[in-house]
Every structure is written in C-alpha cells, then in structure tokens.
Amino acid sequence: MTIERDILITEVALRDGSHAVRHQYTVDQVVSVTKALSNANVPYIEVTHGDGLAGSSLQYGLSKVNEMELIEAAASVAGDSKIAVLLLPGIGTLTELKEAASLGAKMVRVATHVTEADVSPQHIALGKELGMEAVGFLMMAHMAPVEKLVQQAKLMESYGADIVYVTDSAGYLLPDQVTERIGALRQELQCEIGFHGHNNLSMAMANSIAAIKAGATRIDGSVRCFGAGAGNTQTEALVAVCERMGIKTGIDLYKIEDVAEDIVAPLLPVTPTITREAITLGYAGVYSTFAYHAKRAGKQFGIDARDILIELAKRQVVGGQEDMIIDVAAELAKTKGAVAAK
C-alpha cells in the first residue's frame, strides 16, 4: 500500500530534541520512539547528536550513548520509515557519514551557515554516492538577504542536493519572510524545497504553513515540540492542521498524538516552552541551542541570560559558537564589576 503524501514530514525529536534532553537519549528510548513513529507512518526520522554527526563534545554536550548505536538501533526498527542524519562540515566528516550509512541511514542533511554552502560539496556528493537522499540545510536563514540565500541554495543544488531547506535556526522569521524566501527558492531551483522552524516566537506553525503555501514540500516537525529553544513545529499539531487544510501528510493523527503523549512527553519534566530566553532567541536572532548555555553562564557569572543573548546577536554569532557564550558572559561580568566598583 503506497501512502499518498502532498508533503513529507521529517521528525526531528530524536535529533533537535537531543538538545532538549542534553544528548542523554538511550537506545531503549530511541527504539520505542522510532517504532511508534514508524507505526504512525512518519516518512523520515532524524537520529543524531543535536549538532550532527560527531557533535558529542565539551563544546556542545557529551552524548550519553554513542550516536552510532542510536542510529543503528533506530534503523533496525524503522520499518518503512527512513532514518536521516544531520552533518555539519567542520564538526562531522566523511568518515562519520560512511559509518552512519553503513548502519542504515538513508538520508543525510548537510548543514552549513546560510552564507557558507561551499563547505558542503564533498559531503553532499558522498551522500549521493552512498545511495542516500542528500539535503542541503541552510542554517540561520534570517542572517542573509534573500538573493544570497538563493545563491547559496543554488550551489547546494549544483553539488547534488535533492532538497534544499530554509532553516530558521533562531526561530526569528515571521510568516511573510518565510513566504518570500521559500517563494524565491521555488522560482529559482529545480529540486524540492524544505522548511525547518523553531517556535521561539510562537510562529513555527504559521511559518510552516506559509512555507507549504509558497511551494515547500518538506517540513520538519518535532513531537511535543522536542527541539532546541522552544522546540520546533509540533508534529502532531502540524498533521492535524494539514488534514484540515486538505494537505496529505500520510501520517496517522491519533497514532502521532499518542507518540507525543505516551512516549515522548514523559522523557522530560517540562516540555520545551516559550520562556523569556526562548523569546530572546527569536527576537534577537540567535541560534536556538544557545538558550540553555546562556542560562547556565548567566548563573555562573551573575548576568541576565537575555543580556548575553542580545550581545551575541550584536556580534553576529552563528550556529556552533557556544564558546562565545562564556566569552560574552565573562566580559559582561567584568564590565558590571567595573561599573559597580566606580
């Protein structure tokens, strides 16, 4: 039986959601979530450290379990669902990609900062060579003018990407901005277009719908919003909204709701919420993973986490630069001390 789908959803709770659980996913958790997602007919399930292959580090947080074990376990119970992995050149390499493919990963999402697509050709090419679907993932998409975004997307398409994503890593974009970007890509590219949203300003759903209307056929969601910052577009709600709009996702609504309620929700005492730090991420345009580290650094140095995040935005910091959080916190603390001493 082939399932009819107008859009293909990629479930990211086991990758973006890894940030929410501080990369502490166990094999049992990954297996039970993957099984249930597969049972609900979710077409793509991303399983990797939050920062992609080889992301386990002091900079981003150490994984409790080697991600390769999680990928292998997920692939073993995925059924008709395809396991995807994220890869950020500069963190993950071709070596990790080969290993992930050998363990059953069927899609690689090669992510770069929105202006740096040209670090990705080898990784996209290898993905294709290994028989995987290759996605070009342009992160912090709000940080470049539309023309630049189009240029970078075209590069990724030229490297062999089957799909190019507009990734709103900071949850900064508003629906009209999403329409503009997706529309521009749809006009200039031949390949499929995707959208990855974050809910920091409560806009993930509206942005996802705007993206679909502008021509995106790939949308990311996370069950129960399990993702960095305030999480992503809530998958189970997205399925319901699409059904109401006559957009086929192929996903069973009751089953995906049950995954969220019975299996994923119990994993965390508090589901990702739109806290004041999360709002600041979206408001100022800062990578969603920074909220947790900014809060911690704020406590350590006696600074309001929001001030740290605003300063990071002023410095035009990009994804992956978690070390800058300590730097900014230390500097703000020094200035505060200097002012207090006067």
Place this chain on the structure above:
Amino acid sequence: MRRRIILAKLKAAIIGSGNIGTDLMVKLGRSEYLELTAVIGIDPESDGLRRAREAGYAGVDTGIDGFLADPSLEADIIFDATSAKAHIYNNKVCQERGIKMIDLTPAAVGPYVSPAVNIGEHLDKSNINMITCGGQATIPMVHAINRVANVVYGEIVATISSKSAGPGTRANIDEFTETTSKAIEVVGGADKGKAIIILNPAEPPIMMRNTVYALVEEGKMNEQAIRESIAAMEKTVQSYVPGYHLRTEPIFDGNKVTVLLEVEGAGDYLPKYSGNLDIMTSAAVRVAEEFAKNVTKETV
C-alpha cells in the same frame, strides 16, 4: 676585544604565490637568519609573482621544476604553501636536492611541529609539517596544561572569519579537523583530541578565535601550576605571534580547564582579521629560523 661572528643567512624560497606566499615574503624580508631568493608559482599572470619581482626577488612561473633547473637560483630551505597534492611532488624533487621543506599544506609527509612546543625535536628532519592554523593557535595551550597536569582529553574550537577561509580551507575542511585532532594528541600531549572549525561571515570580519577545553586526569588538577604554565606559554607564542592573547583568565570547572584565545594578525600582507593565516606564516618562519640557527651553529 669581542669578535662579532656574522652568520651567513640560510637561503629560502617559497612555492605558492597566493596570499600566504606573499605574507611569507614580507616576513622573510625582515628575517635575520633567512634570505629569500625566489617566489615560485605556475601562473605567469599571477599577482603574487609580480609582487615578488617588484620586491626584488626572482618570480619563477615555471613551478618547482623551473626553479630547480635555474642554476642562478638557490635555496637551502623551501616553504610550500600550495596544496597537499602538489606538495607530494614538490617534496620529492626537493628532497633529491637535499633541500629542507616546510610544509604548510595538509599533506603532512613529515612530523607535526608547533614552534612553541616541539621545534627542538625535529631539527634533524628534512620535511616538517605546520599542522593547521587552528592547531598552531591551540596546541601550545594543550601542551601548557599537559606539561603540569596530564590532559586525558583536549578539544579545540577554531572560529575564523569567512573572508579568511579561502577555497583551500573550504575544500579541506575534513582534513582540518582530522589533522588538528591528531596533532592535539601527538604534539599537544592529550590522550585524545578533537577539533571543530566554524566560519563566521560577520562584517567587519572577526578576529580568529580559539577555545581550548582540556580535561585533566582525576587527581592531577593543579590550578596554580596550570595558570602559571598558560601564562608562560602565552608569552612564548607572543614571541613570534605578537597578536596572540588570552581573552580572559582560564576558567576552572572541576577537572575541566577552558582557555579562550584570540589571534590578531600582524597585518604584513594579510589583513589583521586573518590571524589564522598569520599564525601559520609566523610559525613557519619561526621554525625555519630555528633550522637556520641550528645549521649555522653546526658550522661555526
């Protein structure tokens, strides 16, 4: 009366007439121990070769073969700033002539050297490799901690401005992380190493930033000794990279030490935000000068 011994300078050449080649050229022009004879490239239209000729050096546009075939040109030591692939050939033909090679590419035919750490170990080698820019910036600090408190895990994050990351860096991004990780272990002394590189397109371009995380063996933590060792190492690196400095005091958290570094380029030919390239050229010249001192020490 004291006799002043005037030591003859070692003759040097540069293969690669791009930005790194030209920056090396400017630095060698100031060297007390090295005398630049030629800049070698393969493109007759190259700006770099034109700059070399304007500066009074030979600008060879027929590659290393052309240089070696010219009896009027000599070099005891050659800097290779081309590519890993080209270096294999360049090294082969130069070794046949007994020329010492300083490899600034990822080829790594010879051992890794960071002048602040292990220059003395490899003075007898005919080919040494300069690791990577991130490696040159961070491995001294891994070593600084390791020499007083065993580092079981060393992780570095190098962040460079997009403008400073040319096509070579971008095409070799995997090699950057792999080479740097290995050198963190072999040269830095960490039991296990990891390296991450990030490109940032901010305008105005950012200075090179490096963060070193070191996990010290349980029971071996010695905050005072580590602070002193790091401070001493900062001075050592500053002796050849004046723009190298700590952003803040090292941060101690259990057995984890965090060192935040910034590298401001000298601005010789490359702009100041290209600290990542400057630390490579500065380190390479420092190593070559050490070779030169060692050679002349032997002959005097």
